[in-house]
Amino acid sequence: MPELPEVETVRRGLAPAMAGRRILAVEARRPDLRFPFPERFAERLTGARVAALDRRGKYLIAGLDTGEALVMHLGMSGRFTVETGVNALRPGDFVRAPGVDARHDHVVFALEGGARVTFNDPRRFGFMDLVAIAGLDSCAHFRGMGPEPLSEAFDAAALSAALAGKRAPIKAALLDQKVVAGLGNIYVCEALFRTRISPRRLARSTAGARAARLAPAIKAVLTEAIAAGGASLKDFASAEGGLGYFQLDFAVYGRDGETCPRLGCGGRIARFVQSGRSSFACGRCQR
DNA sequence: AGGGGGACCTGTGCGC
DNA sequence: TGCGCACAGGTCCCCC
Numbered sequence: 001m002p003e004l005p006e007v008e009t010v011r012r013g014l015a016p017a018m019a020g021r022r023i024l025a026v027e028a029r030r031p032d033l034r035f036p037f038p039e040r041f042a043e044r045l046t047g048a049r050v051a052a053l054d055r056r057g058k059y060l061i062a063g064l065d066t067g068e069a070l071v072m073h074l075g076m077s078g079r080f081t082v083e084t085g086v087n088a089l090r091p092g093d094f095v096r097a098p099g100v101d102a103r104h105d106h107v108v109f110a111l112e113g114g115a116r117v118t119f120n121d122p123r124r125f126g127f128m129d130l131v132a133i134a135g136l137d138s139c140a141h142f143r144g145m146g147p148e149p150l151s152e153a154f155d156a157a158a159l160s161a162a163l164a165g166k167r168a169p170i171k172a173a174l175l176d177q178k179v180v181a182g183l184g185n186i187y188v189c190e191a192l193f194r195t196r197i198s199p200r201r202l203a204r205s206t207a208g209a210r211a212a213r214l215a216p217a218i219k220a221v222l223t224e225a226i227a228a229g230g231a232s233l234k235d236f237a238s239a240e241g242g243l244g245y246f247q248l249d250f251a252v253y254g255r256d257g258e259t260c261p262r263l264g265c266g267g268r269i270a271r272f273v274q275s276g277r278s279s280f281a282c283g284r285c286q287r
Numbered sequence: 288a289g290g291g292g293g294a295c296c297t298g299t300g301c302g303c
Numbered sequence: 304t305g306c307g308c309a310c311a312g313g314t315c316c317c318c319c
Contacts, residue, residue, distance in 0.1 A: 002312060002313075003312060003313090006312075034295075034296090034313095034314080034315090058312095058313075073313080073314085074312090074313085075296095075312090075313060075314080076296090076297095076311070076312055076313055076314095077296090077297075077298085077311085077312085101298090104297085121296095121297095122296080122297050122298065123295085123296045123297050123298080123311090123313095124295085124296055124297080125295070125296070125313060125314075126313090127314095166289085166290095167289075167290075168289080168290060168291090172290075172291085175313090176290095177313095177314085184312055184313070185311090185312060185313085186312060187312095253312095275290080275291055275292075276291080276292060276293080277311095277313095278310080278311085
């Protein structure tokens with residue numbers, strides 16, 4: 001479920017249970033997710049205090065007082081469940097989010113303060129890693145990663161410079177985490193719709209005026225999505241239901257065949273495949 | 288060197 | 304009801 005807004009929503013849901021707390025126990029129920037867990041994964045985490053829970057792009061970063069950071073990625077299907085007051089629960093009281101199959105509970109953290117945090121990931125495209133905080137920015141996960149789209153560093157000039165000269169379609173360029181961090185298939189489609197740019201347009205032809213429209217549109221669509229995710233945080237914290245991902249009203253994503261929502265356009269939303277992934281766009285108003 | 292396509296997994300929904 | 308196929312929010316690796 002994870003593009004930047006979803007990961008940020010997860011971060012906000014996990015922070016109260018994890019930030020400032022000591023990790024009392026860790027259980028990794030299999031040797032790997034997408035990648036093998038780091039050596040002595042559980043031992044290196046046990047007893048460590050989580051200083052803060054941060055996010056970079058689609059990654060969650062739990063900085064520890066051991067000098068290491070727990071780096072987590074949700075992949076396509078990763079999700080966390082938080083149960084608070086576990087000590088008060090009796091056997092059988094376990095509350096599970098609908099649609100979450102316990103067979104795919106791969107990592108369980110017991111936190112000081114009584115919370116139990118469970119990572120569930122059916123497809124196992126997610127992963128966890130332990131990285132020295134001193135070398136975090138230059139580690140394999142973050143080296144070369146583009147700016148945070150909601151930071152001041154990401155503006156029209158920065159985006160324009162990153163797109164200049166690129167022969168790839170703008171769709172592919174915006175999915176490239178080196179151009180800007182955190183965008184995925186949904187929000188790229190949505191940002192391109194808002195700016196009336198065709199996903200097929202070559203990135204280099206969007207440098208300049210179109211990039212100047214894109215940068216603020218990307219910030220807006222992400223900000224709105226985070227606000228919508230935040231609305232369902234209560235559900236998340238109580239481990240009931242998902243994050244309201246599909247409660248969000250996307251203008252074009254998943255709306256193949258529908259009439260373009262742009263007032264007065266009258267075009268039709270088409271689905272087509274670019275570099276193996278679905279794009280959704282209006283053929284009339286997006287150029 | 289940059290970019291496209293396949294691989295990695297499991298689950299779900301659809302048409303037949 | 305059952306089967307096969309297409310498809311799903313991401314990233315890495317290989318090959319051109």
